[in-house]
Amino acid sequence: MADGALATDQLAQAYGLQGQTALVTGGGTGLGKAIAQALADSGAKVVIAGRREDVLQAAAGDIGAGVEYIALDLTDMAALPAFEQQVHDRFGPIDILINNAGNTIKKPFHDSDLSEFDSVFDVHVRGALELSRAVTKRMVAEGRQGSVQFISSMTAYIGQPNVSGYTISKTAINGVIRALSAEFAGQGIRVNGVAPGWIDTDVFRTATKGDPERIAKIMGRIPMGALGDPADIGWACAFLSSPAARYITGQVLLVDGGGATGF
Numbered sequence: 001m002a003d004g005a006l007a008t009d010q011l012a013q014a015y016g017l018q019g020q021t022a023l024v025t026g027g028g029t030g031l032g033k034a035i036a037q038a039l040a041d042s043g044a045k046v047v048i049a050g051r052r053e054d055v056l057q058a059a060a061g062d063i064g065a066g067v068e069y070i071a072l073d074l075t076d077m078a079a080l081p082a083f084e085q086q087v088h089d090r091f092g093p094i095d096i097l098i099n100n101a102g103n104t105i106k107k108p109f110h111d112s113d114l115s116e117f118d119s120v121f122d123v124h125v126r127g128a129l130e131l132s133r134a135v136t137k138r139m140v141a142e143g144r145q146g147s148v149q150f151i152s153s154m155t156a157y158i159g160q161p162n163v164s165g166y167t168i169s170k171t172a173i174n175g176v177i178r179a180l181s182a183e184f185a186g187q188g189i190r191v192n193g194v195a196p197g198w199i200d201t202d203v204f205r206t207a208t209k210g211d212p213e214r215i216a217k218i219m220g221r222i223p224m225g226a227l228g229d230p231a232d233i234g235w236a237c238a239f240l241s242s243p244a245a246r247y248i249t250g251q252v253l254l255v256d257g258g259g260a261t262g263f
Contacts, residue, residue, distance in 0.1 A: 014244040017044035022241065023087060023094050024048050025072060025131070026101030028055040030201045031151065031233050033063070035098055038234030039241065040065040047091050050101065074101055074127030075119075084134035093142065096241045097135045099128035099150045104166040106207070117165040124169035129176065136180075136189055145188035147241045150177055151233075152195035152252050157260040170195075174252055181250030190249040194236045197256020200227040223262035228255060 022039045026032035027048025040046045040063055048063075049072035050056050056069035068091055072083060087094060103123050105116045132148055139146045153170040155163065173193060181191040198204060198218050204227070208215050219225070236255045239245055254260050 015242045017042040020044045020095040021092050022046050022096035024098040024100055026050055028059040031230050032100040033059050034230030034234035035237045037063050038238040040067055042238045075122050077127055077130045080130045081134045094135050095146050097148045098237055104163055106162050108162055109164045120165040121169050125172050139189055140187055148191045149237055149240055150193045152193040154195055154197045154256050154260045177252060178250055185249050192240045193252040194233055195252050195254045196233050197259040198227050199230055201230055222257045222259045224257035
């Protein structure tokens, strides 16, 4: 075998996800869709989940590579064990879980109430925890290794006004990663996170539309001088899912162009 072919084969073994089944919540749009694309391009069988089946169906068609989809409501926490069973029965054991689904409410703190905080916390933290509980229970029972990831945020590292519920939820996610990584490391289950910075998505464009002052402030905060692409988050998740990251657990990878730490 030529040296180039050998190197290519070694890279495929290190970074490839062939034979793995990945479940991506919130996989129909934005970052979730980009994550699903990267995992599929890395060789994984990918199942995307979310509330809107029409959106999931369209995303699965766009991604291709045999991507499957299934309806999921993370706020119906009592139903999540049955959901995990359904995924298992239809698509096989889950090797990679990406807890990406999220929501937010943009309001000043004084205008917010606890029910609105709960609506955000239920998706980002409680729902993700309950789904992870069901998935990791099966991994442990079957003696299988796995990768569980949570999508954190740069807001867990810097303060931003009017999104206190979101910021609190994403900060809690970092604690979840530390706790679960310590609990499952000895059983071959790695728990990590990716914290996106400002990424060029429809959500970002909607949030900044008609607000040049905010855009200028954001761009002035990013040392690399550009917004991130959704694919940047996708490939970060693919790396953390791969054999190349086999000795990485309990970490949150900031993918933000230096925004959280730069000047």
